Amino acid sequence: MKGWERPDGRKGIRNVIVVAYLVECAHHVAREITIPWRDQDVHLIGFPGCYANQYAYNMMERLSTHPNVGGVVLVSLGCEGFNKRSLQRAVSASGRPVETLIIQGDGGTRSTIEKGRAIVEKMRAVLDEQPTVHVDLSELVVGTICGGSDGASGITANPAVGRAFDSLVAEGATCVFEETGELIGCEGHMASRAITVELADEITRSVGKAARYYETLGHGSFAPGNAEGGLTTQEEKSMGAYAKSGSSQISGLIKPGDQPPSGGLFLLDVVPDGEVRFGFPNIADNAEIVELIACGCQLIIFTTGRGSVVGSAISPVIKVCSNSDTYNRLAEDMDVNAGTVLDGTRTLDEVGKEILDAVTFVASGGKSRSEELGHQEFILTYKSFEPVGPACLPTSRITAHHKAAE
Template sequence: MTTTATPLALADVALRLRPGDHVAVATRELRRGTQVALPAADGGLVVTLPLTVPRGHKLAVRAAGAGEPVLKYGQSIGRATRDIAPGDHVHSHNLGMDDADRAYEFGTARVALPPAAVERTFRGYRRADGRWGTRNYIGIVTSVNCSASTARLIADQFRGRVLDAYPHVDGVVALTHDTGCGLVPTSDGAQVTRRTLRGYASHPNMAGLLVVGLGCEMLPVDGLLDGLALAPGTPVRRLVIQETGGIRATVRAGVAAIEEMLPAIDALRREEAPASALVLGLNCGGSDGYSGITANPALGRASDLLVAQGGTSVLAETPEVFGAEHLLLRRAVSREVGQRLLDRLDWWKGYTAAGGGTMDNNPSPGNKAGGLTTILEKSLGAVAKAGTAELVAVKEYAEPVTERGLVFMDTPGYDPVSVTGIVAGGATVVVFTTGRGSVLGCKPSPSIKVATNTETYERMREDMDLDAGRIVTGTATVEEIGEELFERVLAVASGEQTVSEELDLGSDEFVPWQLGAVT
């Protein structure tokens, strides 16, 4: 085993997030044999690393006996499965789940954010119902998978330069999916699918709508349109393949219907709008050991800035707040709101058990390679996206978000399914943080992708919008990146393209959550 000539100070090679934490996060690879000098508060020891600690992984700075909780963020991220000594690499080989009950308090840490001193604005599309869009799309919504190919054939006629004559139309997006039939119409699964499709159909980023069905499905076209809260004046057309004469006839009719819509939609112009009109979706994927200390807390700062403007932020991914729910409950505006979150977590425990799993099956292999060990650690980092605002409401999947402030939506942790629910609920901009490197888009809402570390940002520069790794390198603070991100949200809401939009991503990532039996 080799040793370093001069011990490295802990602060130069790792980040310790709270004074009492057992672990610090390595900011560079620390090879086996490296000597690290711990702070005086931890005895001033010089430890020799018995194993290599990869960048983003955890280095023990305090001892923990087998069975004892291991702290990070000042919270338990699991229990030691064997004795851990200072200098050890802390990961799956010596850290397991902590199943101890957590103390739940409702509303004990509520902090009402003071209103912003200066009202900020963006340039958006005013809809006749008072809402504001950030994009001007024509949507093709399919009632059933059987009409998916037809919808794509229609949308394909408007790809490339054909829309150059309509510069104020962002595109024609076909929203296709794998269900719509074989479901009991009154079942939870059918209701979730219907709610999702209706959320997209009535989304403020949709300036025109074409609904395409087959004709014999359990979720028919008229069932999607009946009572739908569309902005007055929104052009809407319906096509049923069996009634229209088959695929070719339906494609011709669909193209003609959209061509008829284009001049009026292109005539719409952006106007000055208050930032309070924005609904911001908060999501993360491909998380790593830096997610909870760079991009996520920076996004939390941006979220707080928007909430202070009177706007709305939507946190989601219920399985990825498990173990950190007690922190959100303390910020709930009422016991009823907090209990709704607990009810959704209880539902998830039963749902995962029925599938032969448990809530601690997460993190994914990629998360673990990036330094995350348990769902507790992942969740504590994930909730940082929610900033410090009060939790004003808890919504079911794809349920319309009408409140102002921080809202939680019950979604799976799988990125496309989660973001689909958030957008269906009304998010007009999405910020997506990633450590490993996600490439998600989410039409009709723009997706701003934030890298948690500079290495990922540089390696995938053409797919990332912002580098939050500067927080680790010391060239920016969480607050500075958060404010930069808030400004980026306003710019993107005003029409600035994101990298996913430049690549025309976002149609295939429309993935409604599928629940229930298929008959």
């Protein structure tokens, strides 16, 4: 596999320029800047809110300094609350080229678009000349999410991803599964796989928080489409989502923007901390893909039974379909047909191997279906999180102990 080494030692499998709007008022201008390069790894991301939010700032910083990102263009209206200068300094300190456009000071829409396109053209030319380096399987950070599950998801696509995750973890890679709102009822199973008792307690508490959150909202992650696809209970959906994690020990619990400190399997808690607040979102697949990417995931494995056509900005998305009917209807959008397990033509291990092969293909520069089709979806809204405690990341203490011993 090949990629690009960043100053912090991480390696990206893409060399993307992100054009990032810092308020909805700058969204149109930022989008217009990217249009001439829509097939040349220039991606649009952004935060629509006008008032400052620490979660959103942290997410934008992590995304703008993601290993798949080689350069950044920030687009500000000028009067929003987002701390653009702080973000520019953080990106610059990461060793990446960064430019900031301020529409109110750069002459308005047309003038700012023209300036932005000139910046991207120069930046793209420089990045295209950067040398590539070898990327080992152990250097990958891979996330997984399920969207639109059906009655087959828990016995085909999701456990097949679990097989692929087990193989990746065995090779020293980092794997991240989420989310606690879709794992209600499975907290005991996950706790039994935690590498410490303290981590087991943290996992149990995080799922309890999710249960309270959705009870207050009056709805959870079980959507009408899940029932139409053959699922009958939240527990069935939870068991399917849990199957994506495989059978490896769980090394830690992280929150959006946290970077796992080591290889291994990590659970991502995407349910906001504190009381349920107006304006904080419920389940949204693409928002959670973004949160996985903010944790450093260079690519995402997305399972679907009902069918999904989305991809993402920054990191490629590999879609694994749980049944052959949906796969055949949406074949141009799917990468792997796990429905063959249900058809009796392949085993879970064989499909897991195909998923692993798809990971190495995409990590070597091959395009996933969503990339080929130009999908670059992106959602970032308001949330609030408290930092994880030391019990959530026991591998940090283990790593620190080994370094001290050396």
